[in-house]
Every structure is written in C-alpha cells, then in structure tokens.
Amino acid sequence: MSKNQKIVGLTGQPNVGKTTLFNALTGMSQRIGNWPGVTVEKKEGILKYKDTEFNIVDLPGIYSLKSDSLDQKIARDFIIENEDSILVDVIDTNNINRNLYLTLQLIELGRSPIVCLNFIDEVEKHDVKLDEKKLSEKLGGLPVIKTSARYKIGIEDLKEAIYNYKPISCEIKYSELLENAIEKIVDKLDEYLTNIDEKFKKVPKRYLALSFLEGDPEVVELFKKNGELLSHANRIKEEIEREIKHDVESYVVEQRYKKADEILKGIWTESIVYDDIDKILLHPIYGFVIFAFIMYILYSFVIGVGDIFIEYIEMFFEYLGGYVGGIVPEPYTGVVVDGIIGGVGGVLVFFPYIAFMMLSLAILEDCGYLSRVTALFHKMMAKIGLSGGSTIPIMVSFGCAVPGLMATRSISDPMKRLITILVAPLAPCAARFVVIGFMATAFFSQYANLFALSILLISLSLMGIIAYLISKFIVKGKPEEPIFELPPYRLPDWNYILKRTWAYSKSFLKRAGTIILAGSILFYYLLNYPNPDNSYGMMLGKMLESITLLMGIDWRGALALIFGIIAKELVVSTLEIAYNGNIVGALTPLKAFVLTLVTVVYIPCLATVATLHYETNNLKWTLFAVGYNLALATTLGIVAYNIGRLLGFS
Secondary structure (H helix, E strand, C coil): CCCCCCCEEECCCCCCCCCHHHHHCCCEEEEEECCCCCCCCCEEEEEECCCEEEEECCCCCCCCCCCCHHHHHHHHHHHHHHHCEEEEEEEEEEHHHHHHHHHHHHHHHHCCEEEECCHHHHHHHHCCEEEHHHHCCCCCCCCCCCCCCCCCCCHHHHHHHHHHHCCCCCCCCCCCHHHHHHHHHHHHHCCCCHHHCCCHHCHHHHHHHHHHHHCCHHHHHHHHCCCCHHHHHHHHHHHHHHHHCHHHHHHHHHHHHHHHHHCCCEEEEECCCCCHHHCCCCCCCCHHHHHHEEEEEEHHHHHHHHHHHHHHHHHHHHHCCCCCCCCCHHHHHHHHHHHHHHHHHHHHHHHHHHHHHHHHHHHHHHCHHHHHHHHHHHHHHHHHCCCCHHHHHHHCCCCCHHHHHHHHCCCCCCCHHHHHHHHHHHHCCCHHHHHHHHHHHHHHHHHHHHHHHHHHHHHHHHHHHHHHHHHHCCCCCCCCCCCCCCCCCCCCHHHHHHHHHHHHHHHHHHHHECCCCHHHHHHHHHHHHCCCCCCCCHHHHHHHHHHHHHHHHHHHHHHHHHHHCCCCCCHHHHHHHHCCCCCHHCCCHHHHHHHHHHHHHHHCCHHHHHCCCCCHHHHHHHHHHHHHHHHHHHHHHHHHHHHHHHHHCC
C-alpha cells in the first residue's frame, strides 16, 4: 500500500448491506485473502476518488467490540491497530436502535466514524421519518449519510464524506452510577499504564474500564496481570451489583441500549407495519406449522419444476452417449460412454434440483424469512445445547457445509460454536440432495416431495439428538441468550438472488467437471480392471460388504459410499456405472431409502472434513466428527433396513 493511500474500514453488524456497499465503492478493484494468522476471509478493494486513493477493508460483521468471538476480535484489533484509518459504520436503518449499540462502542474506543444509514429506501417507503442532522448533533457531530447500496442511493455523498473526513472528539455519557464506577477504575489505571500490553496503550482508559465491567475476556485478562488493579476493579463491580441487584455485564449493555433510545428520541418514528405478521410467524405453534408448510412447498417446487428440466437433460445425455458411442474407437467406448458420460451425466442431470433449491433459499433469505426462522428456533436450539446463532450456519449448510462451518465464527460462545461445527455437516447439502432427488424420482415418483421431506426431517432430528448428547456428556456449556436482527420484509432483489444462485450452482458444475469427472473415470477402471468379473473395485467393495449387507447394500453400493467421501455426488455416478444404468432394477424401494439415509448421514466430503479441522484446529475433534458420523450412519442403516423388512418391505 502506497504512503499516500488512506485506509477505510467498513464496520457494522451482520446483514446491514455492508458487502453490497463495499462492492458499490470498489467496483471490480477487489482482492480476497485471509486475515494474518487466521482463516477468516479478508476483502479489500480500491476506491479512487478525486485526487486520493482509498484502500477499503470490509471488516467482519459484528454485534459488538467485545473480544469473545473471532470475528469481533479481528474487527477490534484492526480498529485499534489502524488508529489513523477512516471508519464507516454501516447501519441497517430499519434496526437503527439495535445498530447504534456498535456505534456507541466505537465512540467509547475513541473513534469518530462516518455513520452510514443504509436501506434508507425501505425506511422512507413506509413513511418513517429520520432527521439525519439532529442525529449527527446527538452523536457529537459525527457525519451521517443516508444510503441504499442496493439502488446506489447516496453513494456519491458517502464518497464525498470519506474524502472530506476529519476526526473529531466526541464522548457518550451513561448513568451517574456507571460513570462514577468508570472514573474510579480510570483513576487506578493511571498507575498501571506502563505494565499493560502495547496494543491497549492506544485506547482510552475509559474504554478499558467499560470493557472490564462488561467482562471482555482480553481486558479481564489484562487486569488479572495486575493484582491490586483487579481487586480494586472487582470491588467497584461488586458495589454496582449490590446497587442494581443483578450482574454488571447486563447493566452495561442496558445502558448502551438506553442511550441509543435517548439519542433517537424525537428524530425517529419506528415502523410497526409488520408486527402483526411477526406475531404469527414467530408464534411457538403457528410459526412451526407455517415453517413446515413453507418447507413442503419449497421441496414440491424444487422437485416438481426440476423434473421438467431433468426429462430433457436425460434425453440429451442419452443422445450424447449414443452419438459418441458410434464415433469413439471400440477400446475407449466403455470409459467414454459408461465412465465419463454415464458417470458425469448421472450427476449433471440433477443440476436443476440444485439450482432451484439454491434459488428458493436465496428468495427466502432476501425476503427476510430466514431471519425469522433463526428467531423461531432459538429456544429449541438452546434446549438441545446449541446457540440461537447456530441456526444460520445450519441453514447455510443446506447449500454447502463448508461455508456453513465458516459461518460459525459469529457464535461468541466457544462451546456452542464447537457443537455447531460438529453437527452442521448432518444438514443435507446440495451434493446430498443430488442423491435424495435421484432416489426420490427413481423409486418414489408419486411421493417424491414427501420422500425428500422425510429424509430432511430425519437428518434434522438426528442433528438435534446428537447436539443434545454432545452438550450433555462431551462439550458442556451454558446456553446463551442470542441477539436477533429481524430485517423488514423485502421484495426480492432478483439481481442479488440470481447472482447468489449462480455462485452456488457454478461451484456444483465445477465439481462435476473436475472431482466427479476424475472420480467417474477412476471408478470405471476400478470396476473393469483387471477384468469385470474380478475387478479391483469388487475386491474393495467385498471387504466392506459383510457390514453393508446388514443394511441391504451390496458391494457396489459399498463402493459408491467410499467414493461419496470424495464428493457426495459421486454416489449417483458410481451407482450408474456399477449397475450399468439400471439402478431401479438392482435396488428395491427399501434399499434405496436406506442407501439415501446412509449417504446423508455418513462421513461428510473431504472438503468438509478439511474445513472442520481448519475451524477447530484440533485433530481430535475432526476424528471424533468423522467417527461418530460413520458409527451413526452404520447403526441407522442397519436399524432402518431391518425394521423395513419386519414391516414387510423387501
């Protein structure tokens, strides 16, 4: 970075439109890497405005500056270490009172951010009035800019504010009780400034006092290094708690929210347009009924519309196989037609299912419903040992477990984060949905959506049971009370939805052209060499058949499951090759059901296993996750198959 280049940090809570704003400011001048020493993604871009070049850094979305989660620690360290940077505090104007919590913390940290009121189009659409000049005055003169990153409203005003930025001094005062406590701790801090970490010498002593009172792990550790200071601060903390009759950590949080309400008084009229709808959608009974109905409609849409496209794709690959078979030399016909076209085609034929599933989830997210699902499930999550914040990583895992595991970084409680990481791969991802979709249409065509929904419900039930057992006996921790943002209901932004759908779908196509292609060729050779009657694949499959036969799965199915560890889509392509394109004739509906269930539950793909190890940084937990998945799938397969036979199915 050149000496003349200025740093701009975009900060804000999750789901405030920060990434869209980042794209609007930087255009195509972007680069993606990782923050030093950690695996969290770092996005940077260049904004050239007038005679100045700005390096825009998109900081992780955070709810506060408390260092009890990796994302929050990264953001706070950046803000402390880059004291000359320009901060743009992006706020979802629909949730301005909640979002101002972070703004107040930035001021406590001695910074004077540009306050960017995003989604202003939605606010004004509902006739909500907001006086940005009065808000600026109440925030000590901070620049306040109204924007809508989606519709490029106010972007030039924001660029001008960044260009003309000059830091100012502003301070926020809380209750007399809290201010007296802060002052007493600050007075004592003066004696210990020479002994504290270099990083914290840059921040206001007032911030350190507040951070200690609210239980910031890093600051508490800092105080522990100075016994007399810790004792003094603890006495003050106890005095406050005797006065307020509850813990001081909650009191600090309450004071910030109270201050946010005071600031907004007279300049903001809150919208209650959707309150009645949320009362229904978040109802402990109606909410779950509506959720089940929406999921049923979603799966009906995905399978119903997907079937229309699948029919034509099947016809194309049948024609392609016949055409290529007629022009490829005889020695290569098998590997090209059966291995490549049959294997890869057997997966690609279900591309419409993936695309429509991703489209449906993107619509639900963009409309604001998925945030309601998070709030709806948080009490249930707490009962099974998870956090309310676990819902989003699990929902993301329905697309792909890799970003789902990465999304757990926003969970502040390390124990809850670990449990979420261990169970999130049980969510049926897009790759597993290929297997579900194939078996649904091949064996349960009249009840395809019910079949898919039943597999979903079984996997979610198992996730809940496993999470409960892990939290009860292996990873113990106290459930936290999560913070939820409920964005307003929005009309779909089709540009965003289609881009998001294509991003997920494209990754599926890349896998089909690389991993699945290579796997299909390898599987074909394993199945045909030295000869089809005594192949290497048969020998490998026979080694596992003694176990898989207990589930009704022969050596071919066992071999398909082995390849499924590389990529779950390979289960379909390998079965197509192993059964010479006649899976329906080789399996019964019961065996198809069991094989689907085992595929959904057993060891996740290698990319997921690698990410799991990356996120936990612990081989023990990685091996535990792989081991319990394998044991669970084996037990489930054996039990399901034998119960099915007892009920008269074959």
